Amino acid sequence: MASSDGTQSPHANIGVVGLAVMGSNLARNLASRPGNTVAIFNRSYEKTQTLMDEHPEAGFVPSADYAAFAASLSKPRTALIMVQAGKGTDAVIDELVKVFEPGDIIIDGGNALFTDTIRREKAVRATGINFVGAGISGGEEGALTGPSIMPGGSAEAWATIGPILKSIAAVAEGEPCVTHVGTDGAGHFVKMVHNGIEYADMQLIAEAYDLIRRGTGKSPAEISEVFAEWNHGELESYLIEITAEVLRQVDAETDKPLVDVILDQAGAKGTGAWTVQTALDLGVPVSGIAEAVFARSLSSKPEQRAAAAELPGPVDTWTVEDADEFIEDVRLALFASKIVAYSQGFDEIVAGAAQYGWDIKKGEIAKIWRGGCIIRAQFLNRITEAYASDPGLVALLTAPYFVDALDRAQGSWRRIVAMAAHAGLPSPAFSSSLAYYDGLRAQRLPAALIQGQRDFFGAHTYKRVDKPGIFHTLWSGDRTEIETEPSSH
Numbered sequence: 001m002a003s004s005d006g007t008q009s010p011h012a013n014i015g016v017v018g019l020a021v022m023g024s025n026l027a028r029n030l031a032s033r034p035g036n037t038v039a040i041f042n043r044s045y046e047k048t049q050t051l052m053d054e055h056p057e058a059g060f061v062p063s064a065d066y067a068a069f070a071a072s073l074s075k076p077r078t079a080l081i082m083v084q085a086g087k088g089t090d091a092v093i094d095e096l097v098k099v100f101e102p103g104d105i106i107i108d109g110g111n112a113l114f115t116d117t118i119r120r121e122k123a124v125r126a127t128g129i130n131f132v133g134a135g136i137s138g139g140e141e142g143a144l145t146g147p148s149i150m151p152g153g154s155a156e157a158w159a160t161i162g163p164i165l166k167s168i169a170a171v172a173e174g175e176p177c178v179t180h181v182g183t184d185g186a187g188h189f190v191k192m193v194h195n196g197i198e199y200a201d202m203q204l205i206a207e208a209y210d211l212i213r214r215g216t217g218k219s220p221a222e223i224s225e226v227f228a229e230w231n232h233g234e235l236e237s238y239l240i241e242i243t244a245e246v247l248r249q250v251d252a253e254t255d256k257p258l259v260d261v262i263l264d265q266a267g268a269k270g271t272g273a274w275t276v277q278t279a280l281d282l283g284v285p286v287s288g289i290a291e292a293v294f295a296r297s298l299s300s301k302p303e304q305r306a307a308a309a310e311l312p313g314p315v316d317t318w319t320v321e322d323a324d325e326f327i328e329d330v331r332l333a334l335f336a337s338k339i340v341a342y343s344q345g346f347d348e349i350v351a352g353a354a355q356y357g358w359d360i361k362k363g364e365i366a367k368i369w370r371g372g373c374i375i376r377a378q379f380l381n382r383i384t385e386a387y388a389s390d391p392g393l394v395a396l397l398t399a400p401y402f403v404d405a406l407d408r409a410q411g412s413w414r415r416i417v418a419m420a421a422h423a424g425l426p427s428p429a430f431s432s433s434l435a436y437y438d439g440l441r442a443q444r445l446p447a448a449l450i451q452g453q454r455d456f457f458g459a460h461t462y463k464r465v466d467k468p469g470i471f472h473t474l475w476s477g478d479r480t481e482i483e484t485e486p487s488s489h
Contacts, residue, residue, distance in 0.1 A: 012061045012072050014164050015039035015079045017092055019047045023082030025143035026109070026136070026168070027051065031058035033167040041069040070099035076130075076160055077104040085110045093120060093131075102128025105157045109136045111271055114185035114192055114278075117152065118356070121184040130157035133184070135191020137373035138170065146170035148373035149178040150194070150365075152187030170372025173381075177368040182358035189278075189352050190365055193345045196275025196289040198239075198375050199268075200341035203292035203429040205243050208334045211416065212327055214425060215320040220257035224248040226327060234405075235335055237377030266296040275348065282351040286344040287436045288337065291428040318423035332412035337433035339405060342383065343396035344436070363387035395440065406437070461485075 013035070016027040019042040031038045039061040042048045048062050063069035070077060077100055081092050089108055096106050106129060108117065117133030124131035132153030136143065149165050151158065158180040169178040181187045205227075212223050224247035231240045249258040272293040279286040298305075320326045346362055353360040366383035370376055386399035393399055397406060417434050420427040439445065454460040456475045461484050463470060470485035 010072060010074045012037045012039035013074055013078065015041065015069055015073050015077070017041050017069070017079055017081045017096070018083035019051055020082065021140050022109075022136075022143050023080075024051050025140055026080065026082060026147075027060065028055055028058055029144050029146070029168045030164070031055075031060060036164065036167060037061065039063060039069055039072040041066070066095045066099050070096075075101075075104070077101070078107065078161060078164070079105070080107045080109050080134075082109050085112045085116075089116075090120070093124065097124065097127055097129060100129050103130070103156075105130040105132060105153075105160060107132040107134050107151070107153075107161065108188075109134050111135075111191070111195075111269065112188050113274060114189040117185040117188045121153070125154075130154055132157050132161065133186075133188040134165075135181075135187050135194065137191060137194055137369075137375075139374065142170065142372045146177070146372050148368050148371060148376070150181050150187045150190045150368065151178065152181050152184055152189075154183065155180070169368075170376075172367070172371030172376075175367060177371045177373070179361070179364045179368050181365070182353070182360050185356065186353075186358040186360060189356070189358075190349060190360065192271050192274050192278070193348050193352075194369065194373065194375060195271035196279075196286065196293075196348070197341050197345040199272035199275070199292040199296070200289045200344075200429060201237075201239050201338060201375055203295050204288075204334055204337050204341065204433075205239060207420075207427045207430050208330050209243070209247070211330050211420060211425060211427065214423070215318070215326055215330075215419070216323040218323075220247040220259050230331055234379060235331065235338075235377075237379075238374060239377075265300045265302065267300075268293070268296050272296070275345075278352070279344075279348050282348065282355060284344070284348045284351045285436060286348055287432040288341045288344055288429050291432040295426075295428050313424040314422065316422070318419070318425075329412035329416050332409035333416040333430055336406055336409035336413045336437070337430050338379075339397055339402050340433040340436055341429075343402075346383070346396050361387075362393075363391075397437070397440075410437075 014030055016023050016030070016038060019027065019040060027038050027040055030036045037059065040048055040051060041063045045064050052060055052062055061072045063072055079096055081089060083089055083092055089110060089112060093106060100106065106124060112133055114133065121131040121133065130153060132151050134152070135150035136147050138147035146169055149169050151161065151165060162180065165178045166176040169176040171177065181190050209223055212218060212226065224244045227240055227244040227247065231244065247259055251258045251261045254261055272289065276286060276290045276293050349360055349362060349365065352358065363384045366380045366387065370380045382401050383396065386396060386401060387393060390399065396402060413434055417427060417431045420430065451462040455462050455472055459472055461470050461472045469483050471481050472484045473479055473481050
């Protein structure tokens with residue numbers, strides 16, 4: 001709506017910048033909810049016009065430039081940026097800062113690196129404008145029908161955007177899948193860890209499929225039925241559901257299972273690697289997630305794989321005597337490994353919150369992942385319950401429900417990892433998850449020897465189990481022990 005001087009009259013309560021598929025779908029989702037009027041802007045006006053033409057029912061308020069876009073928004077102005085992460089996001093922020101005023105809100109809904117969000121929030125805050133980094137999960141479908149949303153930013157910004165985001169979020173058990181995660185980069189940090197868990201979950205499912213196919217000789221269509229059955233039990237989840245659909249699909253051109261004509265080289269957008277890199281910086285072991293990232297990297301090395309194809313493998317032929325029993329073992333191994341992946345992910349969230357001063361409520365994160373997002377799963381309720389019962393839980397897998405589940409699954413888990421090793425089948429996520437579990441529960445680890453080695457070649461010192469203090473052995477001298485830093489006790 002234009003005023004007499006040709007400018008927009010401010011009546012949209014939310015605007016979207018960037019109208020590629022995700023931005024367009026979020027704009028449509030917003031417009032479909034009562035009380036929302038949506039302003040839209042794209043660098044190329046052609047996309048704006050196309051969205052207007054295809055969805056006249058949305059009542060979009062279009063603009064051809066940033067000044068008109070700002071003028072179309074009621075105060076405090078709120079803009080959701082959905083453009084490519086990196087320089088594109090910075091460019092849009094710079095333009096919006098020019099036309100926005102103190103108290104207005106800029107939301108970055110892209111997959112930004114959380115440290116970039118921290119930097120941007122600090123810079124934008126200096127102008128008096130609120131900046132929110134919001135993780136949005138659910139892909140194109142979720143954006144349109146209801147995603148899981150993980151916004152950071154100030155409490156002031158949340159007061160305005162909370163009702164708007166709740167109006168478009170997925171709903172799980174009557175609750176919208178959105179919560180105020182924390183300040184500055186907290187939202188994008190949690191979304192990054194979400195994606196890391198997603199990597200692990202997908203790799204574990206792929207390993208389960210591979211083991212069943214090679215161990216039992218079942219066809220993809222038959223394995224599809226196995227996954228469909230699993231989706232009615234404790235493994236119920238979006239990823240298990242779509243796995244059954246993918247395995248059921250037949251290629252129209254060759255009449256083969258689609259999974260057999262897809263090139264076995266997995267792509268990646270980078271968020272999984274960020275999760276692992278950040279965990280290394282925080283000193284948090286996320287071995288299951290890391291192995292999932294590395295497995296994708298290995299799959300995408302065709303020259304190395306071709307050169308190594310003739311490397312020696314097991315001599316013995318691998319056979320499964322009882323297919324049903326074996327499949328149940330795989331199911332339990334998958335469930336146990338999945339628990340480890342989520343536990344490692346929440347460990348990283350706890351460490352990140354401590355490092356960056358965020359008050360992240362872990363049970364609330366599990367709740368908002370129950371719907372809309374890619375890793376939505378039945379057992380997220382168990383995670384919420386675990387943190388509700390013990391907010392100071394030091395490791396998710398030590399909660400009573402998960403202790404019982406791991407006790408029930410560990411025999412199967414160990415058999416599957418041993419079978420895979422014996423058969424020469426790669427199962428990096430299964431095996432690393434089991435190694436993590438055994439490392440975590442070990443009464444004593446060989447790290448004592450590593451400390452001895454470090455002291456030998458670098459005089460890095462060590463502590464003793466029988467008395468306080470920090471010690472060093474004179475390895476190049478008479479090998480007596482000296483106390484390098486007396487105990488303060």
